[in-house]
Amino acid sequence: MSEGTEAKSEAKYGRFHRRFFEGRAGVFAVATTIAISIGGIVEILPMYTVESLAWERADWITPYTPLEVAGRDIYVREGCYLCHSQMVRPMRAEMLRYGPWTRAAEYQYDRPFLLGSRRLGPDLQRVGGKYPDAWHYEHMRDPRSTSPGSVMPPYSWLIDAKYDTDDVTASVAALARVGTPYAATDAASVASDLRRQGDQIIGSLATAGITAEWDDEIVAMIAYLQRLGVEGRAHLEAEGGQR
């Protein structure tokens, strides 16, 4: 800043550094770009080259069904990931509380990833199958009816609102474009798949005396939550119960 400082530093540290870097904006900008690029290249590139993505691929995980995609989109829309993580860490207490620690392959179809950064509520990576469908319905309608003292806001609008079938088709098609292996992404196939899985869930809700329709948002949400971690748990337990 001051002439005095400049003169002093020049006398002390020589002119080269000042002339080569601090006197030339272009050189300085290029040097900065190189300095900030190395770390990211070294860390991110091997995920594609050295590890060939094999480290997070496995055939014991299947892609999200269209209904689960619809549910996941609602999960993202409502910001559920801001209070619920999806990562069981390899520690004794975590595995006692939630189940086997989460393997990389279990995230392979997660776009975007939803590991979360905060646990105001419990981890949900293995919540699938933990509660009946009707529990989730009641919990969304009024969290305190199933979990006294909970600080979660009610999500009763999921019960009234319906997801848009065309919207889900667009999502499935986009996910297929980035590499998710879907057999069919046309509107008719997606709609019939939504209906098929939705009917299963409203059937299970009906046994608890709850009336819902196959294209209610709550049905999609339940479909998504009920699949979380299920395939991974089954595989890992069959593999020899390694927790």
Place this chain on the structure above:
Amino acid sequence: MERVATGTGAGVSETTVYDDQIVKMFFTATTVWALVGMLVGVIIALQLAWWPANLGLPWTTFGRLRPLHTNAVIFAFAGNVCFTGIYHSTQRLLKTRMYSDRLSRVHFWGWQSIIVAAAITLPLGMTQSKEYAELIWPIDVAITLVWVAFGVNFFGTLARRKVKHLYVAIWFYMSFVITIAVLHIVNSLVIPATLFRSYPIYAGLTDALVQWWYGHNAVGFFLTTPFLGLMYYYLPRAAQRPVYSYRLSIVHFWGLVFLYIWAGPHHLLYSALPDWAQTVGMVFSIMLLAPSWGGMLNGLLTLRGAWDRVRTDPILKFMVVAVSFYGMSTFEGPMMSIRAVNSLAHYTNWVIGHVHSGALGWVGMISFGMMYWMIQDIWKRKLAHPSWATHHFWLATIGIVLYTVAMWAAGLMEGLQWRALNDAGRLAHPIFLDITTRLEPFLWLRLLGGTLYLIGAIMMAVNFWQTIRGPERPADAAAVPAAA
């Protein structure tokens, strides 16, 4: 292009008229967005302590307002602060007007439009879910375009500067412009499904790695390097002392920009990310302590011989506390990156406390200090209520202390209770909800701390309003002391 320095006086040389109008515009926007961002913060803090404050409406739930809070304070408040300081100091350091007044306006109105778009889309639930990169893809495209306008304007100004040597602050601004462009573009690569929804080209843990490479360096290059640049310009001016060490500034600049980029994986410790990547992230996070403290020491030692003025000058008070919090949170961060510490801290309120000691303590306080100094310079007016600045300082400082202490206590408590086992080797607190409900008193204390901080900011805004509306100060008093 003439590259000869023209005169050494502060302010305006014979041939150069600085564009201070754009500085005033960014200054005003900063003041407004600061209040909005902090108010939303107080609201969501209330929601965590008392759930009915979610109001039973989709648009006002915590899950939708929390990204609004983070985006408002980072990109609206902190972003506009950076631009205020950069447009003001760059012209003076390079003794030239900004390259293009038109690009300056494109930058200003483009950025404010992006903020308004964010404030509309986020409560509607339109989000990409990546923290600090939530905005939907059309807004991401707009951010890229506005950033290019800013970059062209900034480097164009550098190209026609009238001082050959680039001062330290300029280096930090350059790293800000370049790195944010790289981070934003790489992390925003998506395939659109609809106008409002898209899916990233990365999946699973690779997506997580890219996001936290971005997320951590948003902290590094949006909330740290530009603010270090501001510190290097405004702290010496307010203290009327030259920067302590030129050599230290070289070493810590290159150390910081090189090391910061590597630290992202510390957000993914104990995930299934390859161990080597986690370890690299941890080791570089710890090394980051050295250049961070280099900056802190250079800031604090710049005050040598001016410490007596800290007692009376609220501007220096803000700056000293800011640099101290910078040192504290850049110590805490590396510690939290150590695997063993992270196993306790991760996913707890401790992380929220850490973030806010950096955001409220470092970013907020250095910004307030700069703004109290700058308003008197560019509007040529004395503060309407000088004593309010001191009150603001104490409210903010006490607020931060309450906030961080509450979050430390809450974070340690929940972290320890999540992992506690009884003598039989079973969970000592098997019901997760029991642990969450015990957090309540700390959440109220945090709300109190945040509210004090907001009250201070409101006092600042009123003070600024009355200062700008007040009479211009006499010419003799307007003589700002030249840079030391």
